Amino acid sequence: MLMRAIRIHEYGGPEVLRRVEIDVPRPGPGEVLVRVVAAGINFMDVHTRQGKYRDSRTYPVRIPCTLGMEGAGEVVETGAGVSSCRAGDRVAWCIAWGAYADYAIVPAARLARIAEGIAYDVAAAAIFQGSTAHYLLDDVAKLEAGMTCLVHAASGGIGQLLVQLAKRRGVEVFATTSTPEKAAIARTRGADHVLLYENGGFADRVRDLTDGRGVDVVFDAVGKTTLRDSFRATRVRGLVVNYGSVTDPMRDLDPYELGEAGSLFLTRPRLADHLADAATVQRRANDVFAAIRQGALQVEINGRYTMDNVEAAHAALEERRQSGKAVMDIAA
Incomplete structure (x- = not known):
């Protein structure tokens, strides 16, 4: 039996995406065949298409491949x-490529059962970014009530979830965005203080608002243009979490700078290392789905596409960068 799939055979722009018909795969030991209902469209898909993981050991996806993680x-x-x-089980997954297809082979250890009342499209839009926000808050930052944090790109998909989940824990949240329009989004998600980047001026504002102390934790997915100013916004012995590089990675960082900034801790974590087993995958999904069901977590789906216009989806995602989330309705 044949199925539709969106594959790449070379790295490049949206033009390298190819809709093809291939055989429906069979699951091997420890694997599961899933009929895909919805696929999330993520910037990791763009990075895969561009070849940024061609040498990665954490995400060993190689061409030719079917996109969709x-x-x-x-x-x-x-x-x-x-x-x-x-x-017959309803499941969701992330960090397993092949979702841009009618059927996908997924390692059983990557699957999470979808909670009752959560639709397929919401699950597909929430599992990756929700699990990411969950491990950043829970495992990396260990945020607790009374702490403070700064969330960059707070109007983006993961940024919005970080703001909401941090507020749910009783954390005081500082947020940055690039425009007043995006600032309004961060405010609706509950951020206590919303600042514009102002070429690094946000760090001075954070210091002013914390009586010179700085925040306990900074979540920085922007990278090159913000990271050093993130150091300035962080308290002595605080933590800076660089979990993305929207404006390119910083390649000239001297560890000496961390000492000069106040004996800071800097980490560059990856989700794959925080999905160690099936129990962890399910635990993160359960917490995310529970927050959605309780109305404490809003997952915004601002783009819907089909296999026929996936090229447009990638082009739109690159233009928006991290602002919002899109899904592909596979059956449409």
């Missing part, structure tokens, strides 16, 4: 040794 659907068949799910 996040999706939701129904289990069709399980491979040998799989006991965690069965045919």
